[in-house]
Amino acid sequence: MSEHAINLRGKFDLFTQQWSPRVIAQMNDYQFKLVRIQGDFIWHDHPDTDETFLVLEGRLRIEFEDGSVELKAGELYVVTKGRRHKPSASEEAKVMLIEPRGVVNTGREGGPRTAENDLWI
């Protein structure tokens, strides 16, 4: 039986909504999520876990209270547990997030930017 790999570009073609992570795979209790990012997100942190950003297209900026990091396509960054951060992108960036299942995108801030979890595509 021939199985299919998960094509990241093909999965991005299935949605256009920004800031709404879509799950494409799960490894143990971690999920791989695709997200379209444009504009500024809110300051937040994840008190219980690190969070990985891998940029697939475009450019992503992550601000910290003590600095920032710029990622372009093919670059990865791990935001450590509890570190306050604010992602942003001047033009739309296509990003893969890797983090434990159930992590809330707005961390302990909550509010209207909070996205639904477990939206598989």
Added chain:
Amino acid sequence: MSEHAINLRGKFDLFTQQWSPRVIAQMNDYQFKLVRIQGDFIWHDHPDTDETFLVLEGRLRIEFEDGSVELKAGELYVVTKGRRHKPSASEEAKVMLIEPRGVVNTGREGGPRTAENDLWI
């Protein structure tokens, strides 16, 4: 303070050895490892964990006892816990593995193809 993202292509330029995974980042107790794959690996499984393959360049084939999957650049596949598999590539493929720290590349098979762990680049 401006921090640096991890550039996957740049990290691959730092080593040429095949079948020798190099760690580039850690998220909680999981590691991101880059590996150059060419030829056939051995049949093995990982009894305690799933394992993720993301192909960055080239093509990767993973055989299972009941089938196979072919991955090209930009494609991802999660091999589930305990599933026997044999990765191979006719030409060199550049692959990122995501799995818990300490996973042995040959699983419970061991033997001469077993690679050293925690080789950071």
